[in-house]
Amino acid sequence: MTVDDRFGQDYRETLEERSHGARNEIITGPVSDWATDFSHAEPEWAADPYPIQDELRERCPIAHTERFGGGWLPTRYEDVAAIAYDTEHFSSRAIIMSNFRPPPEMAPVGASPPISSDPPFHHHARKLLLPAFTKSAVAKREAATRAFCHTLIDELEGQDVVDAARDYAQHIPMRVIAEMLGFPPEDGARFRVFIENALEGVNLPPEERLARAQKLFDYLLTQIRDHIDHPRDDLTTYLINAELGGHKLDPSHVAGTMALLLIAGIDTTWSAIGASLWHLAKTPADRARLVAEPELLPTAMEEFLRAYAPVTMARLVKEDMHWRGGDMKADDWILLSFPAANRDPAQFERAGEVVIDREVNRHVAFGLGIHRCVGSHLARMELRVALEVWLARIPDFSLADPAAVTWAAGQVRGPRTLPIRIG
Amino acid sequence: MKVRISSERCQGHGRCYDLAPDLFGEDDEGYGQVVGEGVVPPDKERAAGLAVSNCPERAIEIL
Ligand code: HEM
Ligand code: SF4
Numbered sequence: 001m002t003v004d005d006r007f008g009q010d011y012r013e014t015l016e017e018r019s020h021g022a023r024n025e026i027i028t029g030p031v032s033d034w035a036t037d038f039s040h041a042e043p044e045w046a047a048d049p050y051p052i053q054d055e056l057r058e059r060c061p062i063a064h065t066e067r068f069g070g071g072w073l074p075t076r077y078e079d080v081a082a083i084a085y086d087t088e089h090f091s092s093r094a095i096i097m098s099n100f101r102p103p104p105e106m107a108p109v110g111a112s113p114p115i116s117s118d119p120p121f122h123h124h125a126r127k128l129l130l131p132a133f134t135k136s137a138v139a140k141r142e143a144a145t146r147a148f149c150h151t152l153i154d155e156l157e158g159q160d161v162v163d164a165a166r167d168y169a170q171h172i173p174m175r176v177i178a179e180m181l182g183f184p185p186e187d188g189a190r191f192r193v194f195i196e197n198a199l200e201g202v203n204l205p206p207e208e209r210l211a212r213a214q215k216l217f218d219y220l221l222t223q224i225r226d227h228i229d230h231p232r233d234d235l236t237t238y239l240i241n242a243e244l245g246g247h248k249l250d251p252s253h254v255a256g257t258m259a260l261l262l263i264a265g266i267d268t269t270w271s272a273i274g275a276s277l278w279h280l281a282k283t284p285a286d287r288a289r290l291v292a293e294p295e296l297l298p299t300a301m302e303e304f305l306r307a308y309a310p311v312t313m314a315r316l317v318k319e320d321m322h323w324r325g326g327d328m329k330a331d332d333w334i335l336l337s338f339p340a341a342n343r344d345p346a347q348f349e350r351a352g353e354v355v356i357d358r359e360v361n362r363h364v365a366f367g368l369g370i371h372r373c374v375g376s377h378l379a380r381m382e383l384r385v386a387l388e389v390w391l392a393r394i395p396d397f398s399l400a401d402p403a404a405v406t407w408a409a410g411q412v413r414g415p416r417t418l419p420i421r422i423g
Numbered sequence: 424m425k426v427r428i429s430s431e432r433c434q435g436h437g438r439c440y441d442l443a444p445d446l447f448g449e450d451d452e453g454y455g456q457v458v459g460e461g462v463v464p465p466d467k468e469r470a471a472g473l474a475v476s477n478c479p480e481r482a483i484e485i486l
Contacts, residue, residue: 130452135437298441302477360476368479372434377453380441 006251014252022101024069035060046409053340071333080341084368090315097314100206112260135377149389160423161400169273177265182234271310271414281399291395300356306363309339312411424463425486432482443470
């Protein structure tokens with residue numbers, strides 16, 4: 001056996017390269033006009049972005065901002081779809097709209113393939129992951145996920161008010177992805193810190209954000225080395241051994257994909273479970289109907305994903321161009337709001353309402369085109385099982401204190417504090 | 424009635440095989456496939472319609 005020496009000095013050097021990017025002036029504080037000065041990092045957006053998006057769709061469907069070094073926010077389904085499909089003019093080199101743009105040389109691979117990759121590389125990086133995430137592959141995890149949900153509910157016993165985001169929703173995707181990657185399940189609390197660093201606080205100084213990302217990559221390196229010494233049947237060993245075009249993957253590709261799976265796998269699903277429970281806690285008629293008709297849950301779940309789509313992506317404009325009325329400059333951000341597209345009345349009837357038996361629901365919560373969420377089948381399984389178990393065990397519940405509910409700020413949105421009365 | 428999936432457009436969202444498992448299946452990467460020749464028996468026409476109208480990529484055609 002040859003020693004795998006990819007995870008020594010090379011690993012450090014590629015991380016170092018990532019810090020060579022463009023920085024811009026950080027602008028924070030109240031938004032003066034959402035059409036010309038939007039920011040997804042302000043508390044008003046986190047608390048309730050939908051009225052802002054609905055108003056923009058009417059008044060200025062491709063809004064602009066000078067913040068974050070310049071960016072655009074389309075709110076019509078049609079425009080969001082066109083950008084998701086147009087990888088020739090819009091790059092995924094960066095997908096978190098912040099005050100730092102990674103260097104152009106990072107394309108077409110990017111820091112966390114495949115989400116940060118452009119064609120033609122993207123296809124190969126994505127193909128590596130697909131088999132582990134098909135509907136039948138993730139079905140094998142359903143029984144263990146269900147048992148884990150029951151354990152979490154058992155632990156709520158004896159309390160009148162519980163925090164459904166902190167004590168239930170968050171743990172489910174953490175446990176599942178830790179198992180798939182082969183990480184110790186008790187590291188969950190550390191994952192939460194990594195996620196907050198990656199996805200929230202986008203207006204912190206880039207140096208601070210890079211230093212925090214370093215901690216995640218140090219953690220991943222420990223896991224990678226442990227897997228090199230003790231190979232296992234999990235995604236980490238799979239990625240260490242995987243080959244593209246006859247070569248093992250670059251060390252930064254291995255670590256970047258692991259970081260992606262850890263972060264994309266947890267925060268998103270946690271948000272979807274939390275938002276669904278929040279809706280049911282504040283809408284007794286929908287809750288009662290789902291308790292009485294559990295077979296409606298798969299349909300209702302798609303509606304929760306539409307109405308409370310947790311994930312917004314970003315793109316970078318490749319070259320200066322005039323696009324649908326906007327003078328876009330190279331490296332301008334596009335804040336690609338799948339949530340706004342999902343509430344466009346031109347695409348959905350009663351777009352602003354939650355209709356739990358909606359039969360025609362071509363929502364885009366998992367994106368469109370080549371970057372369609374690799375984890376969508378896994379996320380759907382987790383969301384369905386989490387809601388089934390909760391509704392079966394705790395059919396009667398309500399919001400304990402609507403004003404105490406808090407929502408994550410940034411591009412992944414869901415409840416982070418969710419006090420629910422269960423007793 | 425027959426159904427067909429455009430493999431150019433399909434991205435493997437799997438709404439078709441969720442909603443109409445008798446008519447559609449997944450390949451080993453999760454892309455949708457029609458079962459057999461794609462012939463839709465009369466009692467599956469409603470399910471076929473649901474798959475068409477829920478595919479986010481508009482990849483399913485009714486022939
Ligand atoms: C409800 C939960 C989830 C939502 C709403 C969601 C949403 C999304 C969206 C919108 C994209 C498209 C990105 C783009 O267009 O740039 C995406 C990509 C991705 N997601 Fe998810 N996601 C969820 C759960 C998960 C889970 C559980 C995993 C895996 C453990 C995962 C892994 C990925 C990966 C690997 C990609 C990149 C795909 C590519 O670029 O080809 N996601 N997700
Ligand atoms: S629903 Fe559409 S995109 Fe998804 S697998 Fe079926 S045909 Fe493909």
